[in-house]
Amino acid sequence: MNEAPLNGTEMDSRDQEREDDIHYGLSDETIQEIKESLELGLVEHIRQTVAELHSADIADLIEQLKPKHRSMLLEIADDLMEAEVYSDLDEAVRDDLVEEMEPAEIAELVTELDVDDAVHVLEDLEEDEQKDVLKELPAEDRIAIEEGLAYEEDTAGRLMQRDLIAVPEYWNIGQTIDYLRDTDDLPNEFYEIFVVDPRHHPIGTIPLDKAMRNQRSVPVKDIMQREQKLIPVDMDQEEVAYLFQQYRLASAAVVNDNGALIGMITVDDIVDVINEEAEEDILRLGGVSEDDLFGTIFETTKTRFTWLLVNLFTAVLASIAIGLFDTTMEKVIALAVLMPIVASMGGNAGTQTLTVAVRALATRELTANNMFRILGKEALVGFLNGCIFALLIGIVAWLWFSDPTIGWIIGVAMVVNMLVAGVAGMTVPITLDRFEIDPAVASSVFVTTITDIIGFVAFLGIASLVLL
Amino acid sequence: MNEAPLNGTEMDSRDQEREDDIHYGLSDETIQEIKESLELGLVEHIRQTVAELHSADIADLIEQLKPKHRSMLLEIADDLMEAEVYSDLDEAVRDDLVEEMEPAEIAELVTELDVDDAVHVLEDLEEDEQKDVLKELPAEDRIAIEEGLAYEEDTAGRLMQRDLIAVPEYWNIGQTIDYLRDTDDLPNEFYEIFVVDPRHHPIGTIPLDKAMRNQRSVPVKDIMQREQKLIPVDMDQEEVAYLFQQYRLASAAVVNDNGALIGMITVDDIVDVINEEAEEDILRLGGVSEDDLFGTIFETTKTRFTWLLVNLFTAVLASIAIGLFDTTMEKVIALAVLMPIVASMGGNAGTQTLTVAVRALATRELTANNMFRILGKEALVGFLNGCIFALLIGIVAWLWFSDPTIGWIIGVAMVVNMLVAGVAGMTVPITLDRFEIDPAVASSVFVTTITDIIGFVAFLGIASLVLL
Numbered sequence: 001m002n003e004a005p006l007n008g009t010e011m012d013s014r015d016q017e018r019e020d021d022i023h024y025g026l027s028d029e030t031i032q033e034i035k036e037s038l039e040l041g042l043v044e045h046i047r048q049t050v051a052e053l054h055s056a057d058i059a060d061l062i063e064q065l066k067p068k069h070r071s072m073l074l075e076i077a078d079d080l081m082e083a084e085v086y087s088d089l090d091e092a093v094r095d096d097l098v099e100e101m102e103p104a105e106i107a108e109l110v111t112e113l114d115v116d117d118a119v120h121v122l123e124d125l126e127e128d129e130q131k132d133v134l135k136e137l138p139a140e141d142r143i144a145i146e147e148g149l150a151y152e153e154d155t156a157g158r159l160m161q162r163d164l165i166a167v168p169e170y171w172n173i174g175q176t177i178d179y180l181r182d183t184d185d186l187p188n189e190f191y192e193i194f195v196v197d198p199r200h201h202p203i204g205t206i207p208l209d210k211a212m213r214n215q216r217s218v219p220v221k222d223i224m225q226r227e228q229k230l231i232p233v234d235m236d237q238e239e240v241a242y243l244f245q246q247y248r249l250a251s252a253a254v255v256n257d258n259g260a261l262i263g264m265i266t267v268d269d270i271v272d273v274i275n276e277e278a279e280e281d282i283l284r285l286g287g288v289s290e291d292d293l294f295g296t297i298f299e300t301t302k303t304r305f306t307w308l309l310v311n312l313f314t315a316v317l318a319s320i321a322i323g324l325f326d327t328t329m330e331k332v333i334a335l336a337v338l339m340p341i342v343a344s345m346g347g348n349a350g351t352q353t354l355t356v357a358v359r360a361l362a363t364r365e366l367t368a369n370n371m372f373r374i375l376g377k378e379a380l381v382g383f384l385n386g387c388i389f390a391l392l393i394g395i396v397a398w399l400w401f402s403d404p405t406i407g408w409i410i411g412v413a414m415v416v417n418m419l420v421a422g423v424a425g426m427t428v429p430i431t432l433d434r435f436e437i438d439p440a441v442a443s444s445v446f447v448t449t450i451t452d453i454i455g456f457v458a459f460l461g462i463a464s465l466v467l468l
Numbered sequence: 469m470n471e472a473p474l475n476g477t478e479m480d481s482r483d484q485e486r487e488d489d490i491h492y493g494l495s496d497e498t499i500q501e502i503k504e505s506l507e508l509g510l511v512e513h514i515r516q517t518v519a520e521l522h523s524a525d526i527a528d529l530i531e532q533l534k535p536k537h538r539s540m541l542l543e544i545a546d547d548l549m550e551a552e553v554y555s556d557l558d559e560a561v562r563d564d565l566v567e568e569m570e571p572a573e574i575a576e577l578v579t580e581l582d583v584d585d586a587v588h589v590l591e592d593l594e595e596d597e598q599k600d601v602l603k604e605l606p607a608e609d610r611i612a613i614e615e616g617l618a619y620e621e622d623t624a625g626r627l628m629q630r631d632l633i634a635v636p637e638y639w640n641i642g643q644t645i646d647y648l649r650d651t652d653d654l655p656n657e658f659y660e661i662f663v664v665d666p667r668h669h670p671i672g673t674i675p676l677d678k679a680m681r682n683q684r685s686v687p688v689k690d691i692m693q694r695e696q697k698l699i700p701v702d703m704d705q706e707e708v709a710y711l712f713q714q715y716r717l718a719s720a721a722v723v724n725d726n727g728a729l730i731g732m733i734t735v736d737d738i739v740d741v742i743n744e745e746a747e748e749d750i751l752r753l754g755g756v757s758e759d760d761l762f763g764t765i766f767e768t769t770k771t772r773f774t775w776l777l778v779n780l781f782t783a784v785l786a787s788i789a790i791g792l793f794d795t796t797m798e799k800v801i802a803l804a805v806l807m808p809i810v811a812s813m814g815g816n817a818g819t820q821t822l823t824v825a826v827r828a829l830a831t832r833e834l835t836a837n838n839m840f841r842i843l844g845k846e847a848l849v850g851f852l853n854g855c856i857f858a859l860l861i862g863i864v865a866w867l868w869f870s871d872p873t874i875g876w877i878i879g880v881a882m883v884v885n886m887l888v889a890g891v892a893g894m895t896v897p898i899t900l901d902r903f904e905i906d907p908a909v910a911s912s913v914f915v916t917t918i919t920d921i922i923g924f925v926a927f928l929g930i931a932s933l934v935l936l
Contacts, residue, residue, distance in 0.1 A: 024697065024711050031837045056714045064837045090833070180681050189718065190677050191659055208676040209658050213648050229492065243492050245743065246524045248736045250657065250718075267735050268716045271742060275713065278746030279827060286753065286823025287816055293828045297845050301852045304820050308853060311816045312860060315809040323805045329797075336804035337791045340920075343808070344783040345776060348755060352772050355754025359747060360761045365558070369499045369532045377765050384769045385776060392780060452808070 026057040031064050038069050043076050050077040059088035062097075063294060070097065083112035087120055092294040095124055103129065107136035110145070114188070115162055116269070119148035123158075156240050157233040159273070160254040160263030163187035166194045167220060169203060174216030176206075191250040191266065195224045200260045202230060202253045230255050231265060237273045242364070244270040281362060284440035285355065287311075307445075314449040318343070321453045325460035328468060334401045335463050338410055343455030345389060346417035350447040353378050353425025358439045361429060375426045382422025386415035409466060413459035417451055424450045494525040499532050506537050511544050518545040527556035530565075531762060538565065551580035555588055560762040563592055571597065575604035578613070582656070583630055584737070587616035591626075624708050625701045627741070628722045628731030631655035634662045635688060637671060642684030644674075659718040659734065663692045668728045670698060670721045698723050699733060705741045710832070712738040749830060752908035753823065755779075775913075782917040786811070789921045793928035796936060802869045803931050806878055811923030813857060814885035818915040821846050821893025826907045829897060843894045850890025854883040877934060881927035885919055892918045 030049065037046045050058060050073075058081055062070055074081075074097070086094055086109055098106060098121070106125075110118045110133065122130055122145060130149075134142050144162060151157025164187055167176050176193060193211060195204040204224030214223055229243055231254045243249065244267055254263040283291060287307040292300045322329075322339070329336045360366035366374060390411035398407030428446045429439035498517065505514045518526060518541075526549055530538055542549075542565070554562055554577060566574060566589070574593075578586045578601065590598055590613060598617075602610050612630065619625025632655055635644050644661060661679060663672040672692030682691055697711055699722045711717065712735055722731040751759060755775040760768045790797075790807070797804045828834035834842060858879035866875030896914045897907035 024707070025714060025832065028836050031835070035837070054715060056716075060832070063833060064835060066838075066841060177680055180677075181683065187677075189675060191718070207657060208680065209648075209655075212645055212676065212680060215649065239492070245739055246493060247522060248524075248739075250659070250736060267739065268718065271713055271716075271735065271739060274739060274742055275746070278743070278750070279831075282746070282750050282753065282827055283823055285750065287820045288823055291824070291827065293824055293833055293842065297848050297852070300845065300849045304817070304849065305853060305856070307820065308813060308816055308857060312809070312813060312857060315812040316861075316864060318812070319805050319809055322808070326801045326805060329804050330801045333794045333798045333804075336797050336801075336807075337787050337794060339804075340790070340808060340811070341780070341783040341787055344786070344920075345780060348776055348779045349772070352755045352775065355751055355756055356759070356761055359750055359759070363747075364493065364528070365531060365761055367499070367532060368496050369503070370534075373534060374761065377768065380765050381769045381772065384765070385773060388773070389776060389780060393784075396784065452812075 026053070026060045026064075031061060034061060034073070035065065035069060038065075038072050038076075046073070047077050047080060050080050055082045055084040056088050058085045059090075063090050063093050067096065071100070083109050084117070087113055087117035090291070090294050091124060092292070092299075094121065098125065103132035104136050106133045111137060111141050115141075115144045115148055116159060118145050119158055123149065123153060151233060154237045155233070156231045156235045156237065156254050156265060157263075159237055159240065159269050160231075160233070160265050161187055162263050164194060164253075164261070164264040165190060166196045166200070166202075166261055169195050169197065169221045169224070170219070172217055172219045173211055173214050173223075176211065176220060177216065187264075189266065189268075190264070193220075194253055194261055194264070195220055196261055202228065202255065202261045204228065205253070207250075228253065230259075233257075233262060238277055240265060241270050241273045241277060245274070277362075281358065281440045284438065285358065285444060287444070310445055314445060314452070317449060318452040318456060321456050322460065324457075325464055328460055328464045332406075332463065332467055334397075334403070334406055335460060338397055338406070339456060339459055341393060342410060342413045342417050342459045343452045345393075345414060346421045346451030346455045347448045349382055349385065349418050350421035350425040350451045351444060353382070353422055354429050354439075354443045354447050357426050357429040358443055361433050361439055366430070371430055375423065375430075378422040378426045379419060380422075382418045382420070382425075383415065386418030389418065390414040405466060406463075409462050410459060412462055413455065416458045417455045420454045421447070421451050494521070494528045494532075499529060502529060502541070503533065503537060506533075506540050506544075514541070515545050515548060518548050523550045523552040524556050526553045527558075531558050531561050535564065539568075551577050552585070555581055555585035558759070558762050559592060560760070560767075562589065566593065571600035572604050574601045579605060579609050583609075583612045583616055584627060586613050587626055590617065591621060619701060622705045623701070624699045624703045624705065624722050624733060625731075627705055627708065627737050628699075628701070628733050629655060630731050632662060632721075632729070632732040633658060634664045634668070634670075634729055637663050637665065637689045637692070638687070640685055640687045641679055641682050641691075644679065644688060645684065655732075657734065657736075658732070662721055662729055662732070663688055664729055670696065670723065670729045672696065673721070675718070696721065698727075701725075701730060706745055708733060709738050709741045709745060713742070745830075749826065749908045752906065753826065753912060755912070778913055782913060782920070785917060786920040786924060789924050790928065792925075793932055796928060796932045800874075800931065800935055802865075802871070802874055803928060806865055806874070807924060807927055809861060810878060810881045810885050810927045811920045813861075813882060814889045814919030814923045815916045817850055817853065817886050818889035818893040818919045819912060821850070821890055822897050822907075822911045822915050825894050825897040826911055829901050829907055834898070839894075839898055843891065843898075846890040846894045847887060848890075850886045850888070850893075851883065854886030857886065858882040873934060874931075877930050878927060880930055881923065884926045885923045888922045889915070889919050 034046060034049060053061065062073065065073060110121060113121065122133060125133065134146065137145065148158060165180065167179065191208055193206045193208065194202050195206065197203050204226050205228045206220065206224050210223060229247055229249060229252050231240055231243065231252050233254050233256050243252070249267065251264050251266040253261050254265060256262045279291060289303050292303050295303065357366060393414055394407040394411035397410045398404050424447050429443045432439040432442055502514060502517060521529065530541065533541060578589060581589065590601060593601065602614065605613065616626060633648065635647065659676055661674045661676065662670050663674065665671050672694050673696045674688065674692050678691055697715055697717060697720050699708055699711065699720050701722050701724050711720070717735065719732050719734040721729050722733060724730045747759065751757070757771050760771050763771065825834060861882055862875040862879035865878045866872050892915050897911045900907040900910055
């Protein structure tokens with residue numbers, strides 16, 4: 001560890017306080033307290049509590065309250081909240097609040113935000129409303145935001161900050177430091193200084209710690225890192241996030257089509273993107289198109305409906321497959337009793353494989369290069385587990401219905417379906433990915449339809465051949 | 469945008485090159501080329517290609533090759549690879565490679581890594597092997613790594629870097645800068661300077677950009693931010709990640725039980741944690757305990773087995789429930805044909821709800837404060853979609869079997885099961901979370917067992933009452 005020598009002797013009571021204070025995030029007690037205070041109309045108490053909260057925690061507080069309490073809180077303490085509260089809010093909640101505001105109010109809010117956050121708030125508005133708000137903005141802000149909105153959603157252009165430090169390569173560290181000291185309107189936070197050529201193309205970068213360690217006389221050119229990852233302004237945010245993760249970047253320069261430096265992206269914005277993308281995959285795999293926790297009942301019913309409709313269709317397909325064997329079942333009702341087991345096990349094994357595949361496609365671990373090797377592995381894994389479970393369920397079925405034939409019929413069907421599950425669980429996501437359909441969305445419906453139908457048909461089909 | 473004036477006029481051919489060069493990550497072509505070169509024994513060509521790759525891309529390359537090719541590549545080009553390649557590798561692949569190495573070789577590798585990365589490599593080894601490696605290390609490294617290993621896995625202690633900059637509060641900016649310039653052994657990258665009191669307790673922090681903007685004479689005490697988030701060394705990494713996200717931190721100080729500064733965590737380490745935690749949730753929801761893409765066939769079969777066994781048990785439970793109604797099905801075989809539909813729709817609706825709930829618990833959006841409100845909402849959403857799908861499937865069943873009674877039986881069962889799905893999909897994860905069981909692991913098996921059994925029993929039970 002590197003430490004400056006500590007010679008002082010004074011003791012300080014602040015520490016004591018701070019140590020007892022290590023509790024982060026908004027506590028349930030605070031929320032409860034605010035709820036009760038709102039009911040009781042304890043305006044001053046509420047204002048005092050809110051004033052002590054971090055803007056991110058205020059956003060959480062608003063999310064946790066019911067709509068009536070949200071409005072009350074804003075009426076009482078809106079002036080105590082920084083504009084950042086709005087950019088931290090869940091989209092559904094923010095939309096509700098912003099809907100109640102006049103264009104002029106939204107404009108006022110937006111001018112207080114960084115351009116990237118402002119764009120984030122405005123991009124959710126209806127086009128008409130967006131125009132009304134833009135009209136209310138000072139020219140400078142309006143131009144910056146319109147420029148931001150002109151980039152496609154989920155691209156580097158929407159993520160980047162326009163404020164950055166760029167210096168020419170013939171400067172030295174001293175000039176750079178003086179420039180920093182003399183300029184008022186600097187970015188909020190930055191970790192590196194960009195070095196640009198006369199055409200404003202980035203040619204190198206100096207991490208701040210490196211700049212600080214060098215003497216004033218050292219030329220920028222001598223210590224800059226020439227290798228840097230440049231981000232084209234239209235790069236998809238998922239790709240940007242990949243870049244930051246792969247190369248452990250703290251920040252990176254964004255360039256336009258001509259290669260000129262027009263912005264920078266810092267890793268804290270990427271943290272949000274990584275979260276968003278992971279959340280998207282989790283929700284989509286679960287058959288939910290978006291985070292609808294804070295949506296209204298009607299909205300949520302609607303967002304869940306489509307997926308359920310697709311599943312109704314596939315469930316009916318499976319029933320039609322079962323219907324082909326109705327006479328067999330009529331004769332041996334044990335088949336109807338046991339039939340869901342094979343389908344269910346296939347569905348679960350298929351889901352395991354497709355989950356690994358979807359994740360590996362997202363992290364680029366599954367590629368054209370190892371796809372066949374891994375497909376072969378999954379088929380074998382399915383076959384092996386199929387054999388084990390065939391044995392288990394075979395014995396159970398035999399003992400249950402006192403009939404060894406039922407036992408080996410369900411065993412064979414199990415092996416077949418688990419093998420199919422392994423193959424389908426890998427092939428379906430890879431194929432969807434090839435056709436540029438998000439494998440997180442559609443894989444599970446395809447795979448479980450396959451394992452359901454194969455499960456029912458294999459079991460009932462073999463039974464028909466053997467028992468009739 | 470803030471830019472220094474650009475007066476130079478020289479043009480530069482480097483830009484042209486760089487613009488054509490915007491392609492990131494390892495390309496499939498490179499992997500293919502290496503594979504072929506390995507087969508052909510083109511040693512020089514392989515060494516040249518590897519030398520040009522970033523360590524993170526080399527790690528990806530190794531992952532993509534089959535075991536035989538991995539060993540060949542390491543024999544040919546091991547000396548060209550930085551130690552970081554090993555810390556970037558997937559755990560399963562790294563374990564395979566490290567297993568083949570002698571303790572002395574592992575020790576050599578480990579000394580080249582940062583302490584946190586070294587701990588990461590060593591924590592996966594068997595205890596015996598770990599000891600053998602530690603014995604081979606120089607005393608200084610050994611002590612640092614042993615200290616790291618002494619902290620529990622997945623805590624701040626394992627994540628933190630020990631190298632940091634701490635200065636006393638009576639210094640000024642000039643002294644701080646001189647100290648940075650004079651000290652050789654500085655942390656790789658840092659974004660803030662910590663200010664400590666004589667007991668080495670952190671009392672403030674100065675972001676690097678702020679330090680650079682101020683004159684040499686400014687006292688550290690005057691510009692330091694007194695408010696900072698301190699991380700206890702035993703804090704769980706998930707909690708640390710929450711803190712970084714919630715308050716958009718770039719770095720933070722880690723303190724021991726006495727409140728003394730002992731390390732720092734930077735946001736790039738947090739990016740890995742966020743990914744890990746999201747990956748864990750995705751995989752667990754899919755019934756996979758860990759990323760087994762690069763595991764052997766036997767390992768993968770084993771990791772998938774437990775979950776499938778649990779599911780076999782629940783599938784048999786569902787079959788037992790069906791078995792209660794075997795005489796009813798024998799009389800009306802249409803019931804056996806239609807039976808999976810209600811269970812399947814319930815399972816899907818339940819999965820939607822539990823996915824949202826698991827995610828919202830992880831992001832702390834779902835708390836004791838809004839739990840009942842959201843449970844009520846989910847019940848209503850389930851009921852509403854239940855009504856819609858009851859109508860749809862009721863008509864289909866009626867037309868299919870030309871019997872309106874079958875239609876309304878399946879309709880009522882559908883409403884019941886979708887309502888149950890909404891309630892169970894929310895209640896199960898919340899309850900598991902209360903009992904400190906990871907809701908991502910166990911929710912889906914509970915919920916789908918409930919929806920399966922309720923689905924079958926409601927449908928067949930109502931049918932028994934009405935039709936017999």
